[in-house]
Amino acid sequence: MIVQDAPTDPLSDVLDIVQARAARSVRFTAGGDWALRFSPTQVKFNVVRSGSCWILTEGTTRRLSSGDCFMVSGTPFVLASDPDLPPVDAATAFGHDPSLGQVGMTPDTEMLGGSVSFDNAQSDLLLPLLPRLLVTEAEQAGASPMGWLIAQLDSEWRGGLPGARTACDDIIRLLFVQAIRSHFGGGTGIPSWLGGLSDPPVARALQAIHGDPARHWQLGELARIAGCSRSAFAERFARRVGRPPVGYATNWRMRVAARQLAGGLKTISTVASEAGYLSDSAFHAAFRREMGASPAEYRRKYRAA
Structure with a gap:
């Protein structure tokens, strides 16, 4: 269902x-x-x-x-x-049946x-x-x-x-x-996306980013969703999550793309388009910065696994 x-x-x-x-x-x-x-x-x-x-x-x-x-x-x-x-x-206790x-x-x-x-x-x-x-x-x-x-x-x-x-x-x-x-209901104590979920304004921004990963979010847009000024939101998000809001949005966009590349069912151009990039070259550059490999290299490494 x-x-x-x-x-x-x-x-x-x-x-x-x-x-x-x-x-x-x-x-x-x-x-x-x-x-x-x-x-x-x-x-x-x-x-x-x-x-x-x-x-x-x-x-x-x-x-x-x-x-x-x-x-x-x-x-x-x-x-x-x-x-x-x-x-x-x-392993000695599970010699006959691993379950x-x-x-x-x-x-x-x-x-x-x-x-x-x-x-x-x-x-x-x-x-x-x-x-x-x-x-x-x-x-x-x-x-x-x-x-x-x-x-x-x-x-x-x-x-x-x-x-x-x-x-x-x-x-x-x-x-x-x-x-x-x-x-983790009260937060992790470690700056991370999981820690950010315990802070309502930050959580609202995270939900927006995850709800539309292909959107190239701007700081002002996310601050309005969080209900904070730009400067207060930027500081609060970075403290809770461990990276700036726009940087987090870019990283999440690339992780969604990486999952699609590893699945191997879509062309790299299709993945780039669905990630909101008008050119393959712009997507390649952003993907390499975030994931440490080109889209083609990443696909070759992880598709079989």
Whole structure:
């Protein structure tokens, strides 16, 4: 179903550009003494459905209990029954089936979760903004939409209905989105587009830019949308987002074009025209400045991937 005239949503736009998707949903059970070392390249999101364990990453040691959720972004971590145990590679627990892991004979601890992957070409839009470790405690998760999603994830895993694996993957992706919403509701503390969404005037400008990426926005236009003077808006936007408003609009325009080039279905001239450029040469120059390669070079590098 396509929602007609849906409101502009920068977070959804970025998730689309980076192609955020659940790479694999998994179930893991463990008993006895155990410690496993994981080395994710992007994001892992898991829910402790029963029992408890420890998580160790980058100097942080924390106990996880039933109902807790945790997200780890691009950094090695260890799950263990005892934080002092030496860990072994997690692959040893998933030797027979990459979606079903087991350590020990008795399932004292059970987890459901999976990996969320991004397009490597544009993952810099989101991955650096995510915390290395984000734990959502059971009480907090249960009081939010996460509680319903976790229950559905559990139901799909145990129900074994046709399409369950796809449903689990989709639920993992929704849990990831909900974690971003809850964690960054008050801003990131890091100048970025995500931080700008917590500032209403800046958010209005971001929504306008994302709603019409081919438009070559001027500072005065965006300041009027934000409801600020030109100078106040320019300073506020740069402080929140980390770059000037017109510079951000240009970068976003090129990222949309880059996604189209990587898709490989449109000619470079068509992409240039849809990005609002009257000549291919002007588009080539702007694209190289923002993306570090010509449109043709970018397409060759990322189309196969």
